[in-house]
Amino acid sequence: MRFRPCFSWFKIPFFGIIILLSVCLSFQVSAQTLKKAGLGFGRKNCKINCFTQDLQGNIWIGTNQGLFCLNGLTHSLFDVSKGMGSNQITSVCISADQTVWAGHNNGKVSLVKNQVVTAFRQKDSSDHNPVSTILEDIHHNIWLATYGNGIYVVKKSGISRLHSDNGLNDNFIYTLYEHPDGSVWAGTDAGICVIREDKKELEQRFNTLSMKDGLFDNIVKKICKGPEGRVYVAMQDSGICYFDPSLKTFRKHLSFRNWNFGVVNDMLPDVTGFCWVASQKEGLLKLSLSDKVYTRPVYINTHQNLTNKNIHCLFMDFEHNIWLGTNSEAFFYSPGHIELLSKKDGLPSNKIYAFCLDHKGNRWISSDSGLTKIAYDAMGKPVIRQYFHQKFPSPVQIMSIYEDQEKFLWLGTFGNGVFRLDPESGKSTSYTSKNGLANDNVLSIAQDASGNLWFASLGGGASKGRLINGKLVCTHFTTADGLGNNYVYSVFADSQNRLWFATDGGGISCFRNQKFTTYNKGVIGSNVVYSICEDQNRNIWFSNAETGVYRYDGKKFELFGAKTGIRDLSPSILVRGKNNDIVVAHNGGIEVLRKVGNKNIQAIPFSFPESEEEFEPSLNATFRQDNGDVWIGTDQGLIRFSSQKEITDDVAPKISITGIKLNLQEHSLVGTHEFSHSANHLVFDFMGIYHKNPMHVRYRFHLDGFEKDWSPETESRFVSYPNLPPGKYTFQVKASNGAGNWSKPASYSFEILPPLWQRWWFLLPSLSLLGFLVYATIKYRLRRIEHEKTMLEKVVKERTTEILDQKQIIELKNKSITDSINYAKRIQEAILPTHEVVASLIPDSFIFYSPKDIVSGDFYFITDAESIEGEKSVVIACVDCTGHGIPGGFMSMIGYSLLSQIIREKQITEPAEILNQLDVAIRAALRQEDTSLGFSGQRDGMDISICCIVPNKSAVRFAGAHRPLYRVKKDEPEVEEWKGNKFSVGGLRASQDLEAQFTSHTFEYLKGDCVYLFSDGYADQFGGSDKKKFMTRRLRELLIEIHDQPMELQGQSLATEMDQWKGQLDQIDDMLVIGIRL
């Protein structure tokens, strides 16, 4: 792909017309880096008188409309409405305690601290002379110089005045300067008054340096410190000089001699070896401080913003920006890497084709308006001449400019061959394809060590030429000779006497020892190569149209492309910059390829100045100055690029913590740093001042004691910490200028006090007290317990003794009672029929008799009987008296006695009648009808089952009170039951049974039948695995099972069965079972 520049080309006959342009202004420094200081939109005619800067970075500007404070983003104004002595601020100074001292034109002095204005009242209020300068010396004394009334010196001990009456050489003081030796130099109309306040003798206290001492002018307007410790003096009419301490005289630098720039309003020597001068006649200048090499002045006086020459004051801030004060506005100038010259700066056109600096430092600029030469007169003012400017029939398009070894300029053109121009006379000679050249489109020219000129053409290959008797004798080289392509963009002669050709489509060709070696896409990434240069290490660098930049070290090609950081991979400009930097330029900007530390080569990016349209560098429109500055021609003007690190690059913003809020309430930064536990919502405001690029400032913060790491970068200028727990903290914040330069952190330490109840001096005694109380309580309790225990033991002992006594008594009584009961048992047993009686009356029978207690409530009655009619029978009764034990025993005695009486004495053998009689007798005996005895007595009675066996009739008559009779027939395993009446003998009866009689039952029996009479004790006994009652059902089953056993055995079986059933359980009632085999 062929490179087609974006400009048209015409052919025009040449003739040179010299146009002398008069003083012009500002070709030297770009206007792009001059910015207006923000004093407020719409503010007009604000005359700037003075500048200063505080430690936080704020710029203070004294004007005729008050005192401004700028932080880069906003400004604040202090004027009479805020308490200032006047709106005319003639001088300003910041003391060590950061108080702003402002002097007024009416002689007053105002102080500003923490945004509060106060009047300085110690100065003589009748003195209305303007305060010209304010200075703080190393002893923190404040010097107030006036126009016409000498100097006031404010000390802690008081204020004194230095006047012409007491040694000062003049009362009109322009300036003050504190010398490193501690003296104060005052600039006056009578020279410099050197004041040593510590001396008492007048001769030692005041000393004058004047024209007698070599000072060039007695009217001294400004004194300030310069580089290398020099003291610079600006005078009314003699410009600037400096005091040489070794020679003890005044001298001038080369560029300060022959001063013709008028009165110096202000000056600013800086560390770069230049001095900024605000002159009345020529505006703003930049002059060299060199004593060895003369450098012409740089004029900075016409600009789109800076139209007024009259600059009153200058100031350099921490960032090395230069602040300028005029009659109407304040500006600041930020030095940068890139300066742009354009039509606004006086260039004839913005479309730059080529550029060259000749050996005299004259600038040759080719544009679409022709060729412009910018020379400088002795005063450094530009003198402009124009060549080839005519546009009709068409201007000559000069695409390359080269100064040969004879100091002639060779101009390669588009379509017009080359011109050899004599820079002194302006005469030129044309060489075209008709008289020597291979082709009339010459884009690049070089010269080898032998003095041969090489012309690179579009279409004609390369030509090697030499002037012989005024004729250009050329040898042509094309692809036939090994050249990569006949379209050659650039030719370069390296330090090893090789010629390099960048071609369009043929890669890069190297001509050495009469032979071409061509390198193509295979090794260099593209066959279209644009630009070539060489570094200090003799490596060859070139740029191509596809992959970026290559470096050839003689053996291999190394690519530097996107990975290196090059933003455009078809850069048209490649040139060596300062030191070993390789400068790459393309539409997107500029990169500098540089090895940084131990890392590989990196591309450091730079941007073109802001513009509405994109910058397009012109091929081969580049030139490298001896100092390493690179000139690049673009379609927006001429760029001067310095890859050298700028002093301002490493300057970080000034960071400060501007405010703190506790629970959203403002808190003074100088107030206490201890906050109560409830004031634990903190908001910190902070500000990083960086005037050069305030919008690029970034912050990181960290609360030590709460956060582990620093926060990520942020633009925010505040941070809040809600609900901080008690503890000690340090808030830190730092700022960067957006280019990775971070400031040291600003910090604020504070403590959130714990609540009262968490403080050690409260906790410790509280806990101690609590512990003591607990201990005391425990001790008391223990003591009480001990005491109670002792008392209890005593009581227990007493009670035990009592109990033992009572036990003894009880035991005795128990024995007595038991003995009585046992005796009662013997008595009871005595009345019961003996075994012999039972055996005689019912021989085949058993009686299972098991009292619950010693004395039983159950008893059995067996007797033979004869009725009144003479019938003989055997009466058997099984009786269960109410209760058991002693009461049952007593009842049994009564019952036995009454039965005996009824059956034996009254000869009643009918069971029912027996029961009836017994019932009456029981009731009478126990007086159960007498209600006065209480309810309990009326309950006593008997459950009886009584039968009368009449042997001669083989009949049994039965009656029962709550008790049945069972019969099990021989050989019939079945229990027949005859139930008794459902009321007892004696005791309570239901109402319907009150008059009821007992019922007799009669049945005949066969021999071998068994009848059984039993009380409820056996069936009611609990036992078994389920601890249930034995139940009559089980008894019936048992009787069926054993009925055919001998009666004695049956009795044993019943006993055994009960023992097994009962187990370990207690017997709950008396048991009585009588079994009779009939």
Place this chain on the structure above:
Amino acid sequence: MKTPIFAAFLLILSAFAFQQETIYSGKEGTVKFESNAPLELIIANSKQLTGLINTEKRTFVFKVKTSSFQGFKNSMQEEHFNESYMESDKFPSSEFKGKIIEETDFRVPGTYQVRVKGLLTVHGVEKERIIKAKVTVKNKQISIESDFDVLLADHEIKIPKIVEMKIAETIRVNININMQPKS
């Protein structure tokens, strides 16, 4: 006997005469100003410059009536000068007073390049100025000549935009005055 008395008399007389010669005054000095704008050249002058110099104290004062300037191209120009720009009714005169910086001995005849510093009051507005002047002492007369510029904006003399091309921002002023000892 008479000689000492006569000598004393001469001494007193010379002292008196010397004292008399420290104050110099002038009445008919000339002031010329020139405004050289791209579209118009305005020149006017006044012959009514008055002044006083104290050679011992090295102080001076010069004054000129604003309305005394003549030589305008036309009456309209003069009218604009007095009414619109200088406002002669409000500010009838311009004045320059101050001190001579160089410690020149004006008793010695000769030509001296001095600088004078003082307050230049034009259009009622004061401006501190240091101006170069050539002082010629001859035949007990002091001639003063000076050329200096006056920036109209310094004295709040506003130039309407419409006439920007006709009135220069900076006016060139020339003064010339002969001064005699004040009797």
